[in-house]
Amino acid sequence: MNKRQKKTRKIAFLGLFTAVAMLLSYVEAISPVLVTAIPGIKMGLPNVAVIFVLYRFGAPEAALVSAVRVIVVSLLFGNPAAFIYSIAGAMLSLAVMVLLKKMDFLSCVGVSVAGGVFHNLGQILVAMVLLGAAEVGYYMVALAISGTVSGILIGLCGALMIKKLPLYRL
Amino acid sequence: MSGEASRKSKVKNDIIFIAVLLALIVAVGAVYVSTRQEGDTVTVTVGGELYGEYPLSQDRTVEIKNGEALNLLIIEGGKASVEHASCPDGVCAAHRPISRDGESIICLPNEVVVTVRKKNADAPDIIV
Numbered sequence: 001m002n003k004r005q006k007k008t009r010k011i012a013f014l015g016l017f018t019a020v021a022m023l024l025s026y027v028e029a030i031s032p033v034l035v036t037a038i039p040g041i042k043m044g045l046p047n048v049a050v051i052f053v054l055y056r057f058g059a060p061e062a063a064l065v066s067a068v069r070v071i072v073v074s075l076l077f078g079n080p081a082a083f084i085y086s087i088a089g090a091m092l093s094l095a096v097m098v099l100l101k102k103m104d105f106l107s108c109v110g111v112s113v114a115g116g117v118f119h120n121l122g123q124i125l126v127a128m129v130l131l132g133a134a135e136v137g138y139y140m141v142a143l144a145i146s147g148t149v150s151g152i153l154i155g156l157c158g159a160l161m162i163k164k165l166p167l168y169r170l
Numbered sequence: 171m172s173g174e175a176s177r178k179s180k181v182k183n184d185i186i187f188i189a190v191l192l193a194l195i196v197a198v199g200a201v202y203v204s205t206r207q208e209g210d211t212v213t214v215t216v217g218g219e220l221y222g223e224y225p226l227s228q229d230r231t232v233e234i235k236n237g238e239a240l241n242l243l244i245i246e247g248g249k250a251s252v253e254h255a256s257c258p259d260g261v262c263a264a265h266r267p268i269s270r271d272g273e274s275i276i277c278l279p280n281e282v283v284v285t286v287r288k289k290n291a292d293a294p295d296i297i298v
């Protein structure tokens with residue numbers, strides 16, 4: 001493959017995984033099993049795609065997929081307020097995951113758990129600023145537990161994908 | 171690339187990391203639950219600005235309006251709860267009644283925060 005073909009391949013793959021991430025957002029939003037009694041608590045399914053791209057392609061590519069996912073999903077199904085929460089959570093989560101992956105002492109399950117918890121933390125910080133109320137922070141305890149549990153599940157899914165899908169690489 | 175040994179140690183690190191994280195969360199939660207006292211005042215803020223303060227000892231119903239948005243605050247028997255909300259998710263209405271210092275009911279769509287406070291606390295108001 002020459003350089004140009006490689007670039008085309010990469011663009012196609014990133015487009016594909018952005019679509020996968022968007023679809024997972026949608027599945028998460030409509031699935032009755034995944035819509036929990038407490039809003040804000042989510043599985044974080046799109047993170048499967050983000051983690052896969054992070055491990056296969058790298059940090060900038062993962063950031064791109066994640067950001068495009070959040071922007072497009074917010075435009076399609078969300079509102080401006082939801083967008084601010086989503087983007088803050090997604091970017092903080094990704095930054096932490098990139099850092100932990102670089103430090104190279106956790107598997108992608110541990111990285112995913114940190115990602116889940118920091119996704120919630122990012123959203124809580126935005127809520128604190130927007131509402132001007134530090135009280136929202138107490139909600140973080142419940143969110144951190146749910147972030148940990150779903151982080152484990154998402155991390156295991158991600159690890160499986162990384163193992164079983166050898167074709168999607170550069 | 172990473173061999174079998176480093177993969178195994180990473181899984182071990184994962185487990186330690188998750189255990190420490192959960193312990194930390196539980197510790198923070200336990201400290202929060204064990205230190206809070208019964209409050210006496212209900213503070214309502216809308217969009218970060220003070221909307222009103224009401225004593226918890228007096229039963230009453232308060233309409234919290236923010237443009238089109240409406241929440242109904244009910245104070246009854248020393249506990250505060252939100253009965254009705256114009257937002258679609260209705261989380262705040264589903265929240266159990268609150269009465270302890272620092273507890274709050276938050277309606278994100280309507281930007282309403284209902285917090286119970288202990289006004290005449292013996293603790294200092296501000297620690298500098």
